Amino acid sequence: MEDLAVDVKDRERILDAVNAGKRVKFVTYSLTDTMERQLDFVVAAILKKYNHSKLQSTLYSCLKELVVNATKANAKRVYFEELGLDIANPDQYRQGMESLKSNLSESWIKKYGELARRAGLESSISFDHNPHGLRIIVLNDTDLLGADESRIREKLSEGMSYEDLLSFYMANGDQTEGEGMGLVMNLLLLKGEEIDPALFRIGNLDGKTMGRIEIPFSEKFQSVRGTDPRGWKERPPQGEIELDFTK
Numbered sequence: 556m557e558d559l560a561v562d563v564k565d566r567e568r569i570l571d572a573v574n575a576g577k578r579v580k581f582v583t584y585s586l587t588d589t590m591e592r593q594l595d596f597v598v599a600a601i602l603k604k605y606n607h608s609k610l611q612s613t614l615y616s617c618l619k620e621l622v623v624n625a626t627k628a629n630a631k632r633v634y635f636e637e638l639g640l641d642i643a644n645p646d647q648y649r650q651g652m653e654s655l656k657s658n659l660s661e662s663w664i665k666k667y668g669e670l671a672r673r674a675g676l677e678s679s680i681s682f683d684h685n686p687h688g689l690r691i692i693v694l695n696d697t698d699l700l701g702a703d704e705s706r707i708r709e710k711l712s713e714g715m716s717y718e719d720l721l722s723f724y725m726a727n728g729d730q731t732e733g734e735g736m737g738l739v740m741n742l743l744l745l746k747g748e749e750i751d752p753a754l755f756r757i758g759n760l761d762g763k764t765m766g767r768i769e770i771p772f773s774e775k776f777q778s779v780r781g782t783d784p785r786g787w788k789e790r791p792p793q794g795e796i797e798l799d800f801t802k
């Protein structure tokens with residue numbers, strides 16, 4: 556697999572772990588270039604090992620979106636604290652978001668990523684894989700706010716009615732600019748690869764937010780949600796609440 560990438564931090568360790576069939580896990584506070592290259596490399600190594608390299612760009616785009624969301628949510632929490640605003644209060648939330656919008660930049664992300672690190676708010680990315688499939692879980696130490704949850708639910712169920720990204724953009728035109736598009740984009744990208752949308756989940760887990768993508772490589776793949784991923788909502792595993800946007 557020598558040709559997968561150059562200049563990737565810990566590349567030998569990553570390759571050894573992937574080739575040994577072990578879980579690969581990262582902890583981060585902001586999505587740096589180094590981390591981006593590492594994540595791209597892990598995805599490439601795993602997909603190559605199981606002969607699914609054609610999913611590379613879709614999967615990496617989806618993963619990147621989840622990691623950006625995770626690190627941004629932690630940084631946002633610290634930012635609101637610094638402004639003395641209550642993130643759970645709708646008026647104060649609006650105020651904080653306005654301020655955030657005019658200040659968001661590379662340096663904002665660096666600064667508040669660092670402050671999130673000091674506050675112990677981390678994001679983790681884990682890759683579990685075997686010949687039957689891949690499971691990527693992104694966790695961050697801040698919960699999903701109720702308002703965001705309903706917005707996501709709404710957006711995603713709307714996204715479900717489109718077959719692919721292009722038709723979604725065609726139908727939504729200018730409204731697709733700006734925020735709240737990332738997760739819909741993920742959903743449609745996966746749909747475009749004929750991956751069951753039920754295998755892409757966002758949820759709350761013990762005060763953390765979880766993003767999960769599962770990619771079956773064989774018929775024998777077992778989703779965390781059981782053999783019938785869509786049927787799982789009748790019996791959610793304890794402690795895990797998931798957003799259901801599959802209907």
Ligand SMILES: Nc1ncnc2c1ncn2[C@@H]1O[C@H](COP(=O)(O)OP(=O)(O)OP(=O)(O)O)[C@@H](O)[C@H]1O
Pocket residue numbers: 624625628695697698699700703704707733734735736737738739764765766
């Ligand atoms: N991991 C997460 N932790 C906490 N909140 C999250 C997380 N992921 C998403 N959210 C909330 O859900 C909202 C919707 O996410 P989504 O990715 O669809 O849009 P966005 O990140 O705001 O904008 P875009 O992705 O289009 O740049 C986010 O604005 C954020 O408030």
Ligand SMILES: [Mg+2]
Pocket residue numbers: 620623624735736737738
């Ligand atoms: Mg996003």
